[in-house]
Amino acid sequence: MESSADPTQPKSASPRRRIAQTAIVGLIAGLIGGGIVVGVDHTSGGTSSSAPAASSTSTTPIATTPVAAGGATNWVSVAANAMPGVVEISTTQNGTDQFGNPTQSAALGTGFVIDTNGDIVTNQHVVAKATSINVQFKDGTSVSGTVLGEDPSTDLAVIHVKVAAQALHPLPLGQAENVQIGQPVLAIGTPFGYTQSASSGIVSGLGREIQSPNGFTLANAIQTDAAVNHGNSGGPLLNQAGEVIGINAQIADSGVDANVGVAFAVPMNSAEKNIINELLHQGVASHPWLGIAGVSVTPQLAQSGVAKVSSGVLVTAVVPGGPADKAGIHGGNHATTVYGNAICAGGDVITHIGGTTVTSMTDLQTFLSSANVGSTVRATVVHANGTRGTATITLTKQPSSAPSISSGC
Numbered sequence: 001m002e003s004s005a006d007p008t009q010p011k012s013a014s015p016r017r018r019i020a021q022t023a024i025v026g027l028i029a030g031l032i033g034g035g036i037v038v039g040v041d042h043t044s045g046g047t048s049s050s051a052p053a054a055s056s057t058s059t060t061p062i063a064t065t066p067v068a069a070g071g072a073t074n075w076v077s078v079a080a081n082a083m084p085g086v087v088e089i090s091t092t093q094n095g096t097d098q099f100g101n102p103t104q105s106a107a108l109g110t111g112f113v114i115d116t117n118g119d120i121v122t123n124q125h126v127v128a129k130a131t132s133i134n135v136q137f138k139d140g141t142s143v144s145g146t147v148l149g150e151d152p153s154t155d156l157a158v159i160h161v162k163v164a165a166q167a168l169h170p171l172p173l174g175q176a177e178n179v180q181i182g183q184p185v186l187a188i189g190t191p192f193g194y195t196q197s198a199s200s201g202i203v204s205g206l207g208r209e210i211q212s213p214n215g216f217t218l219a220n221a222i223q224t225d226a227a228v229n230h231g232n233s234g235g236p237l238l239n240q241a242g243e244v245i246g247i248n249a250q251i252a253d254s255g256v257d258a259n260v261g262v263a264f265a266v267p268m269n270s271a272e273k274n275i276i277n278e279l280l281h282q283g284v285a286s287h288p289w290l291g292i293a294g295v296s297v298t299p300q301l302a303q304s305g306v307a308k309v310s311s312g313v314l315v316t317a318v319v320p321g322g323p324a325d326k327a328g329i330h331g332g333n334h335a336t337t338v339y340g341n342a343i344c345a346g347g348d349v350i351t352h353i354g355g356t357t358v359t360s361m362t363d364l365q366t367f368l369s370s371a372n373v374g375s376t377v378r379a380t381v382v383h384a385n386g387t388r389g390t391a392t393i394t395l396t397k398q399p400s401s402a403p404s405i406s407s408g409c
Contacts (some may be wrong), residue, residue: 010357021370037201073184078242079198084138084169086235088190089122089145089159091130094098110189110235111135113245114158114173114276118167121276123249123266124150124157125213125328135161140198141371149279152214153250153287155266157234158279159195171236174243174266178201179222187226187248187263189235201226201261207362210250210264212255215402221264222246228263237265242322244268271369288373288395293405304338306345308386311359315347317407327391329381333408345384352380353393373397 008372089109097103109126113119120135127133133145143161150157174383186200207338212218224237228248237246254260266272278285294313301307307314318324332344350358354377358369370378372395379391 001187001202033150054293055297073200073240075186075198075200078186078238079188079241080239081242082112082171082186082188083196085171085199086111086137086138086188086196087111087120088195089120089126089234090134090136093129094131094133095129103207104125108190108193108231109233110231110248111159112234112236113168113170115170115218116168118161118163118165118168119148119280120145120159120161120248122157122159122236123247124152124155125249126156126234127159128152128157128213130137132161135159136317137163137167137196141167149283149285151275151279151285152287152400153212153216154218154272154275155212156247156272156274156275156279163407171238172241172243173268174239174245176245176269176272179239179245181206181268184240185224185226185245186223186238187228187232188238189228189232189248191227194229199227204262207360208264209361209365212234214400216342217361217365217400218266219369220267220269221249222265222267223264223299225261226263227259227261229259230257232252232263239260271366275305285349286373287370287399288371288375289322289399290324290364290393290395291403291405292324292331293317293363293407294347294350294364295343296362300339301343304336306336306338306343307349308380308384309349309351310347310349310380312382313358313364314345314349316409317405319403319405323393323396327379328391329379329391329393329405330383335409346408346409347384349382350379351382353377354379360367368395371395 008025062094084202089111091107093105095103107117109122111122112119115122129266134142143163145159145161148158148160150327181203183203185203186198188198191197201224203222204225208221208223209217212219228251231364232248236244237248238246245268248265250264251259252262275285288330292315294315297307297312297314302310307361315331318329329348336343336345344361352358352368358364376392378395381391
């Protein structure tokens with residue numbers, strides 16, 4: 001690595017305001033401002049789980065007439081058109097207790113049809129370790145399902161059912177890239193076992209970072225105040241045109257263990273669509289990674305001198321032997337407090353990577369989502385002493401689960 005560099009994200013946050021939310025890019029676990037986030041599948045008899053393909057997914061848009069006179073959203077129309085394509089997913093998991101005795105637990109979630117071949121998208125944590133899967137449609141038809149592929153890094157899974165094409169009602173996939181804060185949305189799912197339930201709200205926030213089932217950071221999540229509860233996991237978050245713009249996955253845990261107006265959905269953007277296609281056609285998805293933990297550089301970090309640049313990602317730690325470590329990027333080496341918040345300082349700051357300007361951890365995540373495993377990229381960095389340099393990084397395949405990460409703090 002040549003001389004000079006700069007990294008972030010949430011999991012559980014203390015009540016006081018945080019200026020830096022650490023996360024691993026590649027990435028490993030993070031913080032979600034406001035509280036611990038939990039998966040919104042509904043489990044009984046056990047505990048709930050947490051929390052480019054050549055061809056594209058075949059979808060048949062459903063005709064909708066969602067906007068009523070006066071510009072008000074006609075959610076009645078949107079719900080009526082979408083519900084036949086939304087399914088209830090119930091699973092069982094076999095295991096053993098601490099004494100070696102066999103146990104069985106059941107979980108309940110939601111999914112939605114994406115084509116007339118019988119393919120359904122849901123959250124990975126809904127079907128994780130399932131020994132049996134049952135899918136029930138709006139008309140009461142119940143069939144068994146099989147997992148075609150699952151990706152815990154994005155909390156996405158595709159299951160398949162054998163149902164006549166004419167009985168399937170695929171939901172059109174939207175573009176999460178076009179979503180705006182304040183726009184109306186509709187969530188459909190099976191909260192607490194109440195099938196075909198709909199709740200409306202707005203998009204409350206964008207670019208949120210949540211922890212995926214395998215401990216990595218999932219960036220660009222959509223925050224909504226639509227009521228989402230246990231059992232909603234894997235269900236669609238729809239826009240006014242009846243398009244799926246997100247997959248409901250987690251809720252903020254305030255101690256109530258139910259919706260408090262802060263829920264998160266995996267975005268239906270280009271990267272996630274590619275993941276779905278990989279799962280459909282290959283059964284697995286691969287992700288490049290950097291192997292760092294870091295925080296977005298804020299004005300406070302810059303003013304305090306912890307970061308010698310006004311924007312970028314401050315690397316707080318690196319995974320030993322990971323891509324960033326091999327490229328010579330350094331993590332923090334001493335603990336300090338900035339505006340009442342503890343931070344591991346002394347690391348490099350990443351300001352550019354692969355020609356992309358980095359202003360936040362989300363920028364790094366977005367870049368990685370479109371990068372290829374095995375590709376080599378150059379990063380511009382600013383060292384703790386203010387000198388600049390570049391690092392040549394070979395992006396390797398992200399491990400199946402978040403590895404331990406070390407820092408000098």
